Amino acid sequence: MNQPLARILVIDDEPQIHRFLGPALEAVGYHHRRADTGAQGLREIAQWSPDVVILDLGLPDMDGKDVLAKARAFYEGPILILSARDKEGEKIEALEAGANDYVEKPFGIGELLARIRVALRPKAVLQSVETKVAFGEIEVDLDMRYVTRAGAPVHLPPKEYALLTRLLAGNGKVLPHKELLVAIWGIAHAEDTQYLRVAIGQLRQKLEHNPSAPIHIVTEPGIGYRLKR
Template sequence: MSESSKILVVDDEAQIRKLLRISLQAHGFQVSEAETGEDGIVQISTIRPDLVVLDLGLPDIEGIEVLRRVREWSQVPVIVLTARDQEEDKIEALNIGADDYVTKPFGMGELMARIRVALRHISKTTEEPILSLGPLVIDVSRRIVELNGEKVKLTPTEYELLKVLATNAGRVITHRALFEQVWGDKFYESDSQPVRVHIGNLRKKIEMDPTRPHLILTEPGVGYRFIPQGD
């Protein structure tokens, strides 16, 4: 992550933009602003930001539509800002390709943590042969998982779930995204019960206390987030 990373804030509220500009500049980021979705799309294509903070409630076109159009030609990291009653929009944004979300009202500490994770994620290679995540080590090429130096026996499904979560460490992965990446094109059941069951079994094998997980955290109503020990 570069200290001079460029961040575009797309939000129609002047006070929010000012708050973000001052705070982000204080952390060494270059900040650009857009108050409409259309302007945001134009700026993404022209200034090529390293990350976008996108409000879902914009005056001209919905933030969801902005994200959908941008994802047709760009994989720039996008963190969406949502209101507390926008859970369905939040899930849809993540499924379309948002990297993370922050719920209004939010603390700058939380947003900065999300930004650092998103920027760190794109700076890594997309397919690391070995993932070292604190006491947990995943040898991707050999499909071997070790916890504190000892091999962990996982079912193929448990391994695939862990791989998806670990390679996206720090990011929210929705139930639907997990299902589609692990089970492929099979029919997705909206109750997400298969994902929940296998996550529960996986936690029993890699968490010190499965009832109080520290590695695989639940994002209520949305999905899961993998947090390497020490993050």
């Protein structure tokens, strides 16, 4: 069965960006929609449920970081910032506010398409995984995005849930640190292993019977992590 085409929403007020990006996205098989303001972009995210959002920071009605913050209240998919703001502080703020990646204008279409493919990879992997998974006391309903432990609901923030589903998609294989970091936090954080260690620790606290001696979320020293059912 053919996989459904990915939906890409571009939120940018520059007409030339849409004239350039629209045909390029459609040429490689993506569905594409545009939004020229932050308010329109938020409506599209809520109503269309895109697979990836490409977001400019300089919008006419609100700052792109405000759009990012509002979107993260209800949208867990990848958000790639596309902006002419090249100061390191702007990048850090956007990434810490929930962006998955940051691409500076001007940009090459090849690079942007590569980053979109990286952002889509976790979803593509999960399409081959069963929709309900159980290990130990844990049950994960991938369709409902619902996790329980011994029947009690477990609250996982977006990054922790994304990390758990990525580990599940590995089917017991070791997933390298860098692969997990790029998939969950974006290319800009490919070397930030502390992010991963903290998130793994939080998952173990919530899911393992003995977090200091985990039997499910297992460390492979110097390589990465695997999930044993």
